Amino acid sequence: xxxxxxxxxxxxxxxxxxxxxxxxxxxxxxxxxxxxxxxxxxxxxxxxxxxxxxxxxxxxxxxxxxxxxxxxxxxxxxxxxxxxxxxxxxxxxxxxxxxxxxxxxxxxxxxxxxxxxxxxxxxxxxxxxxxxxxxxxxxxxxxxxxxxxxxxxxxxxxxxxxxxxxxxxxxxxxxxxxxxxxxxxxxxxxxxxxxxxxxxxxxxxxxxxxxxxxxxxxxxxxxxxxxxxxxxxxxxxxxxxxxxxxxxxxxxxxxxxxxxxxxxxxxxxxxxxxxxxxxxxxxxxxxxxxxxxxxxxxxxxxxxxxxxxxxxxxxxxxxxxxxxxxxxxxxxxxxxxx
Amino acid sequence: xxxxxxxxxxxxxxxxxxxxxxxxxxxxxxxxxxxxxxxxxxxxxxxxxxxxxxxxxxxxxxxxxxxxxxxxxxxxxxxxxxxxxxxxxxxxxxxxxxxxxxxxxxxxxxxxxxxxxxxxxxx
Numbered sequence: 001x002x003x004x005x006x007x008x009x010x011x012x013x014x015x016x017x018x019x020x021x022x023x024x025x026x027x028x029x030x031x032x033x034x035x036x037x038x039x040x041x042x043x044x045x046x047x048x049x050x051x052x053x054x055x056x057x058x059x060x061x062x063x064x065x066x067x068x069x070x071x072x073x074x075x076x077x078x079x080x081x082x083x084x085x086x087x088x089x090x091x092x093x094x095x096x097x098x099x100x101x102x103x104x105x106x107x108x109x110x111x112x113x114x115x116x117x118x119x120x121x122x123x124x125x126x127x128x129x130x131x132x133x134x135x136x137x138x139x140x141x142x143x144x145x146x147x148x149x150x151x152x153x154x155x156x157x158x159x160x161x162x163x164x165x166x167x168x169x170x171x172x173x174x175x176x177x178x179x180x181x182x183x184x185x186x187x188x189x190x191x192x193x194x195x196x197x198x199x200x201x202x203x204x205x206x207x208x209x210x211x212x213x214x215x216x217x218x219x220x221x222x223x224x225x226x227x228x229x230x231x232x233x234x235x236x237x238x239x240x241x242x243x244x245x246x247x248x249x250x251x252x253x254x255x256x257x258x259x260x261x262x263x264x265x266x267x268x269x270x271x272x273x274x275x276x277x278x279x280x281x282x283x284x285x286x287x288x289x290x291x292x293x294x295x296x297x298x299x300x301x302x303x304x305x306x307x308x309x310x311x312x313x314x315x316x317x318x319x320x321x322x323x324x325x326x327x328x329x330x331x332x333x334x335x336x337x338x
Numbered sequence: 339x340x341x342x343x344x345x346x347x348x349x350x351x352x353x354x355x356x357x358x359x360x361x362x363x364x365x366x367x368x369x370x371x372x373x374x375x376x377x378x379x380x381x382x383x384x385x386x387x388x389x390x391x392x393x394x395x396x397x398x399x400x401x402x403x404x405x406x407x408x409x410x411x412x413x414x415x416x417x418x419x420x421x422x423x424x425x426x427x428x429x430x431x432x433x434x435x436x437x438x439x440x441x442x443x444x445x446x447x448x449x450x451x452x453x454x455x456x457x458x459x460x461x
Contacts, residue, residue, distance in 0.1 A: 023398070025414075026378060026423050030394050033379035059395055067399040 003048060004031055007055045014065030023068060031055070077146045080159060085146045092138055100134055102306060110302035173322035176243040184236035188229045195226065210278040217270050221263065228259050245323055254316040261308035268301040364392060366442060368400060369427060369435045372410060377422040401425055409434055 008028055012020040034054060035046055046054070058064060077085045104123065107114040124131045153159055206212075235252055271294045276286045367390050371381055378398055385392050404410045409431035414423050427435065 023402075025421065026398060027394075029377070029420060029422050030379050030398070032420065058393075064395055067395050068402065 003051050003055065004028065007031075007058075007061060010061035011065050014062050015068060019068065027064075031058075075150060076143065078150050078154070080153060081146055081150055085142070088142055088146075089139065092142055096138055097135065099310070101131075102310065104131075106303055106306045110299075172244075174244045176239045176245055178240055178243055181236045181240040181243065185233055185240070188232045188236070192226065192229050192233075195222070195229070209280075210276060212273070213275040213277075214272050215270075215274040218272055221267065221270065221272065224259075224263055228256060228263065231259075232256055245319065247320075247323060250316070250319050250323055253319070254312070257312045257316060261312050265301060265304045265308055268297045268304045271298070364390065364396070364400065365404070366435075366438055368397070368404065369409065369431060369438065372425055372427045372431070375424045375426040377417075377424045379422075381425070404431070 008024045011027065012024050015023055031054070035051065038050070038054070039046055104118075108118065108120075109115075122129045126132070231252075235249065235256060238249065273290050273294050276290045276293075277283070278286060281289065367385055367388075368381070371384050376384065378394070378401065381401075382392060382394065382397055385397075401410065401412070405412055405425070409428060410425050411428045412423050412425045414421050416422075
């Protein structure tokens with residue numbers, strides 16, 4: 001009987017305080033009935049091994065106790081909120097953890113002082129390192145928020161209150177917003193006007209008494225930007241008239257974005273600044289300032305490349321994926337059927 | 339190898355669906371058996387004798403849940419020199435059982451119709 005007492009004590013440990021005695025008494029009665037029945041069938045008392053076997057069949061104390069938990073409150077994040085939880089985790093991984101890793105990789109690859117103070121072993125693999133700290137904090141926070149929402153949902157059923165009329169309109173992945181086309185045309189036109197009127201072939205600028213002289217490469221830079229901006233206007237104009245993405249136009253947009261990114265990155269590496277002069281600077285100081293600006297721009301080049309690749313890839317790859325997906329088609333078929 | 343994994347998955351799926359199917363039926367069987375006062379052990383015996391095997395780890399939590407929903411009443415009473423907890427349908431439980439049985443019969447006849455039709459279609 002000592003074995004049964006020990007079993008019941010272990011079950012009670014995992015039960016809610018207010019129900020411990022009641023449930024344990026009922027379990028005891030059930031175990032005694034089972035043993036009595038077996039004993040009368042065998043015509044003798046059960047051995048300790050046989051009792052142990054009978055208890056084992058009932059399951060671990062933790063498992064037995066868990067079955068008495070109120071239904072619907074056993075989850076940190078329950079099935080109702082789990083799809084949203086998984087979605088938020090994916091967004092956090094894509095928009096926070098991935099950029100964190102890429103920036104870290106950029107620093108490790110292109111910044112020797114950073115590299116000398118950091119290592120893959122500590123930063124990425126060590127449990128106490130910055131990467132796992134970031135993971136624990138970010139994912140822990142999301143889980144904690146959803147755990148609170150789960151509790152609120154189980155008490156108030158706030159997810160039951162919804163209105164189908166407030167659902168967002170159906171999105172056609174191929175549709176191009178006319179507003180965004182108009183904005184693109186406006187921005188590119190403004191840029192061209194400003195660029196051609198204010199910076200037309202200007203190699204020398206006067207800013208607050210200081211004289212800034214650019215190298216001959218500025219001419220190439222100028223024409224390339226002008227061509228890209230003009231191309232963007234033509235593409236956005238076509239998009240305005242025919243507001244649906246096609247593979248050809250998505251490809252052209254990718255090329256235009258890649259060209260923009262290339263020029264932007266080139267700007268960092270081109271050493272466009274030929275000379276600076278100012279009444280407040282000696283020629284040596286001015287030359288040092290020029291070199292400092294050019295060198296720092298060059299140092300920032302890898303990060304500019306990284307940022308451009310990320311932005312261009314995220315925007316354009318997403319567009320191609322949406323174009324290839326058949327998301328809208330079943331709905332269209334459904335509508336046609338009506 | 340792939341075949342045995344598939345077989346195992348199919349077996350798992352069957353087991354999950356079987357448990358799901360049984361879950362609702364068990365509630366009905368328990369309610370239907372408690373028109374007269376029973377304690378847990380005898381109730382389990384009654385269900386088993388009718389071909390519905392239920393382990394104590396499922397039965398007792400279910401009885402408590404049904405009691406907390408007001409469908410059962412329970413009281414401790416001494417019988418054969420031992421304290422036992424006896425359960426019985428409450429007035430509300432009787433009403434709910436009646437509704438559930440009508441639902442069950444509706445489902446049964448609908449399913450029967452579907453199965454007959456499907457059987458005709460496959461013949």
